[in-house]
Amino acid sequence: MYLWKTDVVIIGGGSVGCAIARELSRFQLKSVLVEKNEDVCALTGKANSAIIHTGFDAPVGSLEAKLVVAARRMYDQLAQELDFPYQVVGALLVAVTKEQWQLLPELQRKALRNGVFDVHLLGRERVLAIEPELSDQVYGGLAIPRESIVSPYEMAIAMAENAIANGVKFFLGTRVTGIETTGGTVQAVSTTRGKIKTSWVINAAGMYCDEVAQMVGECDFTITPRRGEFFIMDKEAPYKLRHIILPVPTRISKGILISPTVSGNLLVGPTAEDIEDKSDTRVTVAGLAQVMTGAQKLLPALSSAHTITQYAGLRPVRHPEGYTVEASRQNRGYIGISGVRSTGVTSAPAVAAYVRDLAEEVGLKLIPRSNFNPLRRQLKPFASMTYQERAAAIKVDPHWGHVVCRCEHVTEAEVLRAIHSPLGARSLDAIKRRTRAGMGRCQGGFCGVRIPFILARELGIPVEAVTKKGPGSEILVGPIRGEMMR
Ligand SMILES: Cc1cc2nc3c(=O)[nH]c(=O)nc-3n(C[C@H](O)[C@H](O)[C@H](O)COP(=O)(O)OP(=O)(O)OC[C@H]3O[C@@H](n4cnc5c(N)ncnc54)[C@H](O)[C@@H]3O)c2cc1C
Structure with a gap:
């Protein structure tokens, strides 16, 4: 059978x-x-x-x-x-030492040999005119106009x-x-x-x-994991970059970069550490320190005081x-x-x-x-609607008027769409990936206690059965006093 x-x-x-x-x-x-x-x-x-x-x-x-x-x-x-969110922002590959600067023509030739013809050399003044907050140690760089973010x-x-x-x-x-x-x-x-x-x-x-x-x-x-750790910076951090800032790459990694994200944060990382456990996505004090020190060589104002979260991913290295x-x-x-x-x-x-x-x-x-x-169409997020569009949406469906994530301005209507879409979200993380609820400054402090009840109601399951990312990651275990809040 x-x-x-x-x-x-x-x-x-x-x-x-x-x-x-x-x-x-x-x-x-x-x-x-x-x-x-x-x-x-x-x-x-x-x-x-x-x-x-x-x-x-x-x-x-x-x-x-x-x-x-x-x-x-x-x-x-x-x-x-x-x-899906995708922006052609372009990258600057930045040399901050004379030795790195001397490597740029070879990297440009490599680009040509790969059929990437629009990569061009920039002098120090041009790099700093494009991204004024970069280190004044900059010698020059390569512009790679079609590098993009997604x-x-x-x-x-x-x-x-x-x-x-x-x-x-x-x-x-x-x-x-x-x-x-x-x-x-x-x-x-x-x-x-x-x-x-x-x-x-x-x-x-x-x-x-x-x-x-x-x-x-x-x-x-065989496949072994190579861990990369990252910071995500607050949207309000007092420095802005319009381009992906790449360091001169090393033999094993593209190096520690700084990139705008499609949602308006800066992403900083990754490290490249060979480890054994294929599921070890922890961030480490040493790894994050390495990220910060490396990235500050490019953007000195960068500070871990402005981070809202950190994460790690594992590259599958083939041998x-x-x-x-x-x-x-x-x-x-x-x-x-x-x-x-x-x-x-x-x-x-x-x-x-x-x-x-x-x-x-x-x-x-x-x-x-x-x-x-x-073709596949996504709902326009409440966060990017005009006031008129918001008013019209709420008139048709009042769930648009119920903001469940205050940082990213996500409404219950968007959470409901995520749950009832063809690939319906079944966990808090799945909702997060579809709506951004929980990805803002408070990292789920507000929506993390509301969305489980919406999931439970819509899926017809007890709230104690709602998970962060599948079985074994249940969020609520029971009331601490009296009835569970509804
Ligand atoms: C630090 C870091 C930075 C990176 N930066 C970039 C970047 O900027 N741009 C870029 O293009 N790429 C980047 N990459 C690489 C990119 O993330 C990966 O190449 C890509 O995600 C690999 O996708 P995948 O589908 O091959 O593997 P995965 O995303 O790992 O998917 C494999 C899936 O198979 C499932 N699976 C495994 N075994 C089973 C099984 N027995 N039964 C059922 N399901 C199973 C897993 O659960 C998993 O969901 C980066 C990677 C890392 C770690």
Whole structure:
């Protein structure tokens, strides 16, 4: 007895898995995405630098360079079709020592070799004229005009919602435990909820792609985590940057950068620390100190006194290194993706197109659907409405008049939309990623005690069962005095 029967199973609902789900939804196919967390994009996809790279500094001639450069060209259309926050702000790569300044021409040549032709050298005066708050130690820089910023989780959610609208089935909170093959052909995928019959499996499990690859006995690589820690600064911090400020990169990392976010904060980080535990996303005193010291070399006014939160993400480092997207020779129907380490938010749509072509090459029949709808629309946030728009919205639905997050001005109407959307939010963090409730200055101090009751009411569950991010992270355990507040 099968839980489901389908043509393709995508394992993993990160940026890459969601992009593949959307790409395959263009065709007359049955596709299923299986994600072990209670929401998509709940791992690396939510904890990164949120930059859409041009590929100017990618390893020349690599699959990574090819896919990042190709993906960057897709974003203007993608953001328009799917209505997620994305801004072309441009980057300045800044040299603060003479040695770094001497490296810039080589970086510019690398950009040219990667097909990124608009990177140009700037002298000290020009850099400081563009970003006057940068250190006066600046020697000069490189301008990379098409580096952009995005909300990575809203992008993944948008791709997932669009995939669902076009017929893809998502199983969230469901872990893949095995892959069945017979006579060298994929037959089924075992999950914690039952077996799914399928002829094709796409392994987009990110940090865990080695463990999934072992399920078909095909793992000649390992994945280890490289942690990156970040600060998010208050929107009211007394310094502003309009561009992404990049340091001169090192051999193992792009270095500690400072970037505006699509929501008006500054993001500062990351570190690059090789660790052992694939789930250790703690921030550390030493890591955060390293971030602050590194970033202050670029922006001296930066201060940890202005931070509102910190987080860490884990890059999945492949050994041996490098993007790898391969169809199995031993197990027909299995496609593995690994080594998508530091640029996977950017490359996701190009990885998806690459997987599509590869799958077709090895036998997946792809017939376009005439009724594929590429469009997905998001509600206009209350925070960006005019007073007239707010008044009109409240007249139609009074939930627009009930502000549940005071810092980010999120209303109950937006929380309800998040819960009842095609990929309905089931936890506090899932609401946060869809609405920004809890991402402001008080970090959920106000909305964190209101939204659980809305979730409980709408989902028909006791409030004690509402979680922050899935089972094991319940928020309320019981009343401390008398009745639970309603
Ligand atoms: C510090 C840092 C900074 C970064 N900055 C940038 C940046 O600015 N720009 C950029 O483009 N990229 C950046 N990246 C890289 C980017 O975040 C990753 O490449 C991208 O998120 C990887 O997406 P993914 O879908 O491959 O993996 P993931 O997001 O890890 O998704 C894999 C999914 O598979 C699921 N899964 C695993 N095993 C199973 C199983 N057995 N059953 C079901 N589900 C399973 C997981 O739960 C997970 O949701 C950065 C990364 C880090 C850590």
